[in-house]
Amino acid sequence: MTDKIQEKIEDKIIDCINTGAEGRLIIVKPEENNLGVDLVVERRGKYRERKLYFKVNSFVGPAEDKKLIIDFPLESFREDSSLYLIFVYFDDVTQKIADHLWVVPSSFFKDTAEVVKSSKGKKLLRFESTLDFKNKNTYSKFVVNTKDLGDLVMDAFEIGGKISFNNLEFDEKRPINMDGLKYFLCEARRNTYAVDGMRADNPRMSGSSQREFQKGDNFYVDVYFSGEKIFMGMEVIYQDSKPVWAMNYGGTQIGSLETSFLKEALLKLSEKCRLGESCEYKKRELKYQNIGKGNMEEFSGTEEIFSGGKGIYKLSYQGGILLYKI
Numbered sequence: 474m475t476d477k478i479q480e481k482i483e484d485k486i487i488d489c490i491n492t493g494a495e496g497r498l499i500i501v502k503p504e505e506n507n508l509g510v511d512l513v514v515e516r517r518g519k520y521r522e523r524k525l526y527f528k529v530n531s532f533v534g535p536a537e538d539k540k541l542i543i544d545f546p547l548e549s550f551r552e553d554s555s556l557y558l559i560f561v562y563f564d565d566v567t568q569k570i571a572d573h574l575w576v577v578p579s580s581f582f583k584d585t586a587e588v589v590k591s592s593k594g595k596k597l598l599r600f601e602s603t604l605d606f607k608n609k610n611t612y613s614k615f616v617v618n619t620k621d622l623g624d625l626v627m628d629a630f631e632i633g634g635k636i637s638f639n640n641l642e643f644d645e646k647r648p649i650n651m652d653g654l655k656y657f658l659c660e661a662r663r664n665t666y667a668v669d670g671m672r673a674d675n676p677r678m679s680g681s682s683q684r685e686f687q688k689g690d691n692f693y694v695d696v697y698f699s700g701e702k703i704f705m706g707m708e709v710i711y712q713d714s715k716p717v718w719a720m721n722y723g724g725t726q727i728g729s730l731e732t733s734f735l736k737e738a739l740l741k742l743s744e745k746c747r748l749g750e751s752c753e754y755k756k757r758e759l760k761y762q763n764i765g766k767g768n769m770e771e772f773s774g775t776e777e778i779f780s781g782g783k784g785i786y787k788l789s790y791q792g793g794i795l796l797y798k799i
Contacts, residue, residue, distance in 0.1 A: 482531045482563050483511055485570050493623015516630045523634030526556045534564050539604040544597040552579040560600060573606050577615045585611060614638055628653040648798050649717055655769050658710060659743045661686035661693035667740040702726055715799050720792025727786045731778055734759045747790050748772060770794045
């Protein structure tokens with residue numbers, strides 16, 4: 474394979490990442506590096522944040538038997554928690570890369586790849602698969618549609634700088650990224666009820682109050698009704714216009730001081746409250762307490778506010794995943 478073809482393939486990978494990330498990432502080809510990587514990716518406007526590194530391994534076809542093999546010398550193979558191996562098929566006739574590729578963590582590959590010997594007796598780490606992505610093998614969970622590559626990389630930065638595959642496996646439908654979903658939900662809550670923001674001017678349900686938050690393909694809506702003594706509502710997250718997660722809740726009305734304290738607690742504990750975890754927050758005579766069970770897939774719980782040890786507010790909630798793939 475010529476350097477010109479490899480450069481063209483790398484450019485196509487960059488285009489795929491940029492398209493999905495909507496220009497929020499910076500992607501460069503390093504001139505010199507210790508890991509032998511081809512692409513370095515970081516978030517635009519973020520400094521001293523963990524970077525992601527990619528080594529692009531290409532198969533140039535047409536491949537008659539659709540069998541793809543590439544070997545790496547075991548002795549010189551470098552692994553790193555931020556380094557990923559991209560395996561991509563490029564059709565030299567159509568000048569296009571395949572609709573799907575593999576994004577394999579270097580540490581996983583080092584621990585899992587088949588060890589073979591070269592004709593000279595040297596040990597090699599072998600990647601072997603086929604273009605039939607529905608034929609399950611060791612690397613099936615790392616198969617990614619090229620149109621989803623940018624989202625996958627962007628989600629990694631939003632959850633701490635590590636790609637989460639969450640049992641990602643080739644299918645006609647794309648699995649929900651659970652970590653990314655949770656991150657978006659927490660961000661949506663911090664920007665809506667917790668700060669009294671993002672109110673919709675025309676609620677979809679008559680007599681309700683509605684708050685909305687959107688980021689990329691994720692859309693969050695919180696619709697609730699306030700009565701004289703109680704309130705009830707529902708949160709829903711949509712991905713690609715499909716409802717994928719929801720939670721219903723109901724609680725007792727409280728005064729403005731207690732409401733302000735509740736919003737403060739929910740803002741500070743956004744990654745634990747109403748998600749199945751238990752947590753608490755205190756400020757002077759007020760105490761917020763949340764007791765939950767479960768996780769993002771299915772959970773329930775109650776939250777209460779105590780003033781001087783006396784309960785003055787209680788809310789019950791339950792929710793979980795509606796769709797695992799979209």
